[in-house]
Amino acid sequence: MVLIREVVQKALATGYLTLASETELRQLLQTTKYGWEDLNAFMTLQQAVMAGRVRQESRELIRY
Template identity: 45%
Template sequence: MASIREIVQDAFRQGYLCVEAENKLRHLLLSCTADDVVLFTQLQLAIMDGRVTQEAREQFYRRQAMTTVAV
């Protein structure tokens, strides 16, 4: 299983956080170190700044757009 560090590094390298990696992060954060929390916080800030795109958020917006069009 990938570590928090590996998932965060991959997300920064790709500029993208897929749903699978996000789910792994949730699981890993249940028993993480202070360093892991720092890395996760850096990732969250990058997502908020738009430096990393979050797949789950894209899927949400797509569903919202489809619902709006269908109405």
């Protein structure tokens, strides 16, 4: 099973959050019991997106 922090690590490493990864994160957050490490990773991803260090495919599609 994929962990939230694994999805986050990939997005942070590439600087890009794909639609598939966003969908996976939503499902994991809704259906998985997660620990503080996963919650912390998710918050780190949110901060990275807000700071512009990670781009979101979904937001790029909205612009076009």
